[in-house]
Amino acid sequence: MNPTLNPIIRSFSASLAFPDSIEHSHEQRRLPVTQFTEDEEMVRHAARHWANEELRPFVREMDNEGKTRPEVIQGLFDHGFMGMEIPEEYGGSGMNFTSACLVVEELSRVDPSVSILVDIHNTLTNNAVRFWGSEELKEKWLPRLASEAVSSFALSEAGSGTDAFAMKTTATESADRSYYILNGEKLWISNSREAGVLLVFANANPSLKHKGITAFMVDANTEGVQVGKPEKKLGLRASSTCPVVFDNVKVDAADVLGELGLGYKYCINILNEGRIGIASQQIGIAKGCMDIAMPYLNERTQFGTKLADFQGMEHQYAQIATEIHAAEVMTYNTCRMKENGIPFVKEASMVKLYSSQVAERAASKCIEWLGGVGFTQDLLAEKFYRDCKVGSIYEGTSNIQLQTIAKRIKDEYR
Amino acid sequence: MRKILVPIKRVIDYAQKIRVDSSKGGVQLKNVKMSMNPFCEIAVEEAIQLKEKNKGAEVVAISVGPKQCTETIRTALAMGADRGIHIETKPDVRGDYIDLQPWAIANLLKGIVEKEDGVDLVLLGKQSIDSDCGQTGPLLAGLLNAPQATFAANIERDDDGSFTVERETDTGTETIKLNASGKPAIITCDLRLNTPRYPTMPNIMKAKKKPVETISLEDMVKDLGLDLDEVLTPKNEVVEVYEPPPRKEGETVGSVDELLSKLREKGLVA
Numbered sequence: 001m002n003p004t005l006n007p008i009i010r011s012f013s014a015s016l017a018f019p020d021s022i023e024h025s026h027e028q029r030r031l032p033v034t035q036f037t038e039d040e041e042m043v044r045h046a047a048r049h050w051a052n053e054e055l056r057p058f059v060r061e062m063d064n065e066g067k068t069r070p071e072v073i074q075g076l077f078d079h080g081f082m083g084m085e086i087p088e089e090y091g092g093s094g095m096n097f098t099s100a101c102l103v104v105e106e107l108s109r110v111d112p113s114v115s116i117l118v119d120i121h122n123t124l125t126n127n128a129v130r131f132w133g134s135e136e137l138k139e140k141w142l143p144r145l146a147s148e149a150v151s152s153f154a155l156s157e158a159g160s161g162t163d164a165f166a167m168k169t170t171a172t173e174s175a176d177r178s179y180y181i182l183n184g185e186k187l188w189i190s191n192s193r194e195a196g197v198l199l200v201f202a203n204a205n206p207s208l209k210h211k212g213i214t215a216f217m218v219d220a221n222t223e224g225v226q227v228g229k230p231e232k233k234l235g236l237r238a239s240s241t242c243p244v245v246f247d248n249v250k251v252d253a254a255d256v257l258g259e260l261g262l263g264y265k266y267c268i269n270i271l272n273e274g275r276i277g278i279a280s281q282q283i284g285i286a287k288g289c290m291d292i293a294m295p296y297l298n299e300r301t302q303f304g305t306k307l308a309d310f311q312g313m314e315h316q317y318a319q320i321a322t323e324i325h326a327a328e329v330m331t332y333n334t335c336r337m338k339e340n341g342i343p344f345v346k347e348a349s350m351v352k353l354y355s356s357q358v359a360e361r362a363a364s365k366c367i368e369w370l371g372g373v374g375f376t377q378d379l380l381a382e383k384f385y386r387d388c389k390v391g392s393i394y395e396g397t398s399n400i401q402l403q404t405i406a407k408r409i410k411d412e413y414r
Numbered sequence: 415m416r417k418i419l420v421p422i423k424r425v426i427d428y429a430q431k432i433r434v435d436s437s438k439g440g441v442q443l444k445n446v447k448m449s450m451n452p453f454c455e456i457a458v459e460e461a462i463q464l465k466e467k468n469k470g471a472e473v474v475a476i477s478v479g480p481k482q483c484t485e486t487i488r489t490a491l492a493m494g495a496d497r498g499i500h501i502e503t504k505p506d507v508r509g510d511y512i513d514l515q516p517w518a519i520a521n522l523l524k525g526i527v528e529k530e531d532g533v534d535l536v537l538l539g540k541q542s543i544d545s546d547c548g549q550t551g552p553l554l555a556g557l558l559n560a561p562q563a564t565f566a567a568n569i570e571r572d573d574d575g576s577f578t579v580e581r582e583t584d585t586g587t588e589t590i591k592l593n594a595s596g597k598p599a600i601i602t603c604d605l606r607l608n609t610p611r612y613p614t615m616p617n618i619m620k621a622k623k624k625p626v627e628t629i630s631l632e633d634m635v636k637d638l639g640l641d642l643d644e645v646l647t648p649k650n651e652v653v654e655v656y657e658p659p660p661r662k663e664g665e666t667v668g669s670v671d672e673l674l675s676k677l678r679e680k681g682l683v684a
Contacts, residue, residue: 042613042618042621046612046614046615078614084615088619092616093615093618093619094619095618095619
């Protein structure tokens, strides 16, 4: 890379690779990827405990009502789950990416609607602010994001999902360059009903096509920001997914995240890593299903035999458990690659693709194994089945993941 | 209040299935998940709550065991304890009554209490879930000639430094007062005392920076002027460890009449 490139371009490198700095010590003892540090184990344990004690009692009710309880969201902030990687000086938890993914996995095991809120907030908004925000911008927004403001990642529109760069929301610069006026309508925006902060992508210079796309930090209370009615969805029903209209919304120039016109790069880069978080969510879903089905199989008998002891059943749950294990190892390996500055774009796509497929298979199989009762709302299995489906859709559809992987594979062989 | 000491024990996690290792005369410990004794967690929580009510109080977590005990101590630090003391034993020394027993622990703790100086209170779990002795607290009180209350369900500290403790017994609740005596009050904690907090993320990070002093059992024993053989030789010998006999399968009956006739058959009702 050209060393004279401006600091903003160099700062993406924060999330890209420095292969030369990796030590190749052949004598050094390597631990398995699934062996976490003492702190990470404490994080997992605390998240699991909170999810089982403070979240589980409300899961069915929140799904039925299509709303996340405010006390649950407050609990997320109180326990530090909302500022996992935000440094302590901004009021965050000062932890690493793996810890954030562990929290997402443990929360997903109980309620994926709540884990998606935590995942988007940590891996998309908070990290984008940390990577590309100026010191002033970080000081203004990170403390709020760590302690009280839920955030949304406002990228998609009716006409631009996978083709994100086709967005029509505009940002018009004022004559004195001190502010921008945003106009447009975003669609499918998660967390938007609860959000205090929105990271909004708008085009400040449509003549430059995607190179005009700019990222803006917007307070949800700003005049002109209108959050519409939530979509009625198949799954993740407690997670609000709403249209958000920007009607002449005034945003200070100081609230431009990073540089004008680099928004397209930021959103690609941040989504590349955000999808590792989604993989953690899907693994949590798969494990959550097994948590329901396996005790049942060990208890229920037919023809004098425990269901778990029928060979046909053994073969099925062995297969599913193997796939969950593979997804887990892949995902946490990718976390370590990212933490060590090793290029991970291909692997991140692989883990999101695969984990969402595994979650879907696991959820479907678990309902079959549970039989009639699995098909009722008496158990949460049917909820996991509905919740997992969006895994192959959001944060990059499975088709896009396949494209991303294919491109890299063929380049490796050229 | 100045110092609250909380001895904590690393035991087999309460949710783990226990398997008897007949060759070793104990239970299997290899690759088994370990965690802080639940009653010790309650003691740590109580100590933190007292610290929050009494500014300036210091909570010291102490554990005797192999090097993995530092994880247990870190959990206490993440809950809010200020520092830790780890008395490290060799890896093959068992804490579940086979090697280390309450007498040894109580003697070590007595030495630490005297060394630390300014200890107002020692909070312990009422018993550990591996050996279930319930003796360490009372033995420590005896060795120190200090006031004690066991099975605490509620603890109040009065301004004069005395403690009013509600004790749970099999026949009901008893309230006793531990007078300020210049000796630390020794209180063991029961289930209903409190609900232990789980560490928040920032507290887990803060725990990394809190000091933990590690000292080998041998050095600690020497420091305290005790005899190592004395300490390590158990007062009680474990003769046998065996699994309870498997529960016999029950019978399903079709009606209340059938139930009554079966009960009469077995001579369980007239």
